[in-house]
Amino acid sequence: MTEEFHSSKPIYLQVADRIYSSIVRGEISHGDKLPSVREMAVNMGVNPNTIQRTYAEIEREGIVETKRGQGTFVKDDPGIVSSLQNRMKKEQIEAFVGNMRELGLTADEMVEGVQRYFMEKGGHAE
Amino acid sequence: MTEEFHSSKPIYLQVADRIYSSIVRGEISHGDKLPSVREMAVNMGVNPNTIQRTYAEIEREGIVETKRGQGTFVKDDPGIVSSLQNRMKKEQIEAFVGNMRELGLTADEMVEGVQRYFMEKGGHAE
Amino acid sequence: MTEEFHSSKPIYLQVADRIYSSIVRGEISHGDKLPSVREMAVNMGVNPNTIQRTYAEIEREGIVETKRGQGTFVKDDPGIVSSLQNRMKKEQIEAFVGNMRELGLTADEMVEGVQRYFMEKGGHAE
Amino acid sequence: MTEEFHSSKPIYLQVADRIYSSIVRGEISHGDKLPSVREMAVNMGVNPNTIQRTYAEIEREGIVETKRGQGTFVKDDPGIVSSLQNRMKKEQIEAFVGNMRELGLTADEMVEGVQRYFMEKGGHAE
DNA sequence: GTGGTCTAGACCACA
DNA sequence: GTGGTCTAGACCACG
Structure with a gap:
């Protein structure tokens, strides 16, 4: 299920936008686990490093947190x-x-x- | 009068936006001559190459036309x-x-x- | 009594630090038995593998010794x-x-x- | 002039620390230009991507700003x-x-x- | 299995 | 020339 990216905006930010959209739309809830870096990379048809960067970015923005060895999770905050x-x-x-x-x-x-x-x-x- | 450009948008496009704003606001009218590339570069505190690119861009968009040896003019079209x-x-x-x-x-x-x-x-x- | 670990330091070392603190503060004395790996894992809310690693680390540092079939003990040295x-x-x-x-x-x-x-x-x- | 990095801390953060030290010690002043990514990479004996990451990090922390096409500069703020x-x-x-x-x-x-x-x-x- | 770091080398837009 | 993005592939510590 390879996707395509058109905008001039960097791919790693476009992926971040998609994740944000999914959260806002309720497709992902607080506390949910995001797909692993490698898995998401395959889904999106991009390099794992690019997704890594996405995850680092949205973690820095406080939307997500990583639990070592377990994965990346949407913060478990109902708000x-x-x-x-x-x-x-x-x-x-x-x-x-x-x-x-x-x-x-x-x-x-x-x-x-x-x-x-x-x-x-x-x-x-x- | 050096200016500053912070947005992540390319400077040459930010300059284009300013020119568009001036036109839409009526500060520049159809048929008016734009400042020369060098003059504009000094005003804006940027490299002449950057302004060159701006002018090329807004000409490509059909807003402006270059008259050889005379300079760059807003198209003399009332509409x-x-x-x-x-x-x-x-x-x-x-x-x-x-x-x-x-x-x-x-x-x-x-x-x-x-x-x-x-x-x-x-x-x-x- | 699940705990949480935020620091970027590995969890197994954070657990080691806690044990060291307990010893230094006198909450655990020389010769005392540490909780079993499983028990400690439950207390800390972490994976038993992680505690295993902690115990290996503090044993390697000479603070603790493992008696087969009996458990892990703080070295019985008053100093x-x-x-x-x-x-x-x-x-x-x-x-x-x-x-x-x-x-x-x-x-x-x-x-x-x-x-x-x-x-x-x-x-x-x- | 290749250097070596020992700590378990990531190289890109160790480089950041060195730059911070240089600034604090006055070896680099506000407004000064840092070596280019490629130049610094050669100095430090690491990959340019690693330095890139360093620069991105210290820019995010507000110590430095990049002027497009010109380079990376310590913020021109005396304080x-x-x-x-x-x-x-x-x-x-x-x-x-x-x-x-x-x-x-x-x-x-x-x-x-x-x-x-x-x-x-x-x-x-x- | 997970995320994190690093290298190598490439391409791009911008000034 | 500059910084920024991306890929490919590797290695690591952690759980």
Whole structure:
């Protein structure tokens, strides 16, 4: 099940993003074990070193902890999910607002822009 | 007036963003001449090679054209501004929605998130 | 009574440190029997293999001896405690002085640093 | 000028320690450029990837910043040296006190231990 | 089995 | 030239 990576963002960060998404979506829960480095490497079709780097990164960010000889686990803290979601949500909004502001847009125009996006897509509420 | 560039985005693209902002905000109009590569390089405190690359990039995107021996000019097309703004706006919104969707958020939650951002900031209109 | 181990130091050495502490503090005396590997493993909440390794290590260091079929005992030598304490103390001081010297600090500054540490902690004598 | 690394601590962290020492001792000042990754790798007799990791680590710790295409520089902040020294000094003292306390030693005994160390070494004030 | 480190050598974008 | 990423393959300590 090899995957592909397109963005210019480093693969090890793209993998981190996927893991974050899985956690936020509830596909992985607090306390769960992540696949081993080697296993994940095979799944993703990348080198184990790349996954190693991913795991080191998300551990540094405090989302995950490694238990020696046992593996890498999502921190067993029930608040980790909402905390992570809020953090990522905030980051996205701030980036979005900052960029739109540079285009000379007002708050109302930003909100309206997002609303219109969904209207034009019709009932595409996935 | 040396500036500083911190983002991980390449400097030459950050410079392009600034130029786009200036155009969209009306500080530069269609048909206007951009500063020479060397002049801009001094203003920005970066290497002329970097500005060269910026100009090549925004020319490639069709925003600007080079007249030999005269310099680089914003295309003398009255619609260029709104066209540029619309394109960038659309890009921002699509990226934003895509990212937020990955966090498992609904359309309503996205809109609400942006609105709340401005409420919490209060009269912080910069 | 499961415990937790955070330090980057190997768990089997952390367990050894605890045993050394117990001996030096007099909680265990020369000639005393240590808990069995399995018992200790349960107490510490770690794998028996890990304790096995701990016992091998402290035996190798001459603090403990294994009597076949009977268990692991602290050597029945009255001088073992002060000897162990002196050795560990010396190791700590040498490491400390070496590290501080690398920071360009003088002997006086080292002594003063330790003294000040306790002053600032005030009556925080645990 | 190949060097050797003995400690069980990873090489990339030992290199970091050396750089920190150089900064604290004033051999490198704020704003100075560090040797390039490749150059340092040759000096230290290790693989460039290892140095890369060192540089990434000390950048993450805020001691150093990289200017794209130019190199890695000690942050141009006059307070960086004393700040770094204080941080490392504090770390050393806390570790030392913690370890000595585990040996059942009192504050006075710790101070005395360090003082005696220097006395026995005689006028060995390097 | 697990994660962590290291080497070798390659390729890339950036300035 | 610089730092950053990635692969391939190896070795290690730990549990």
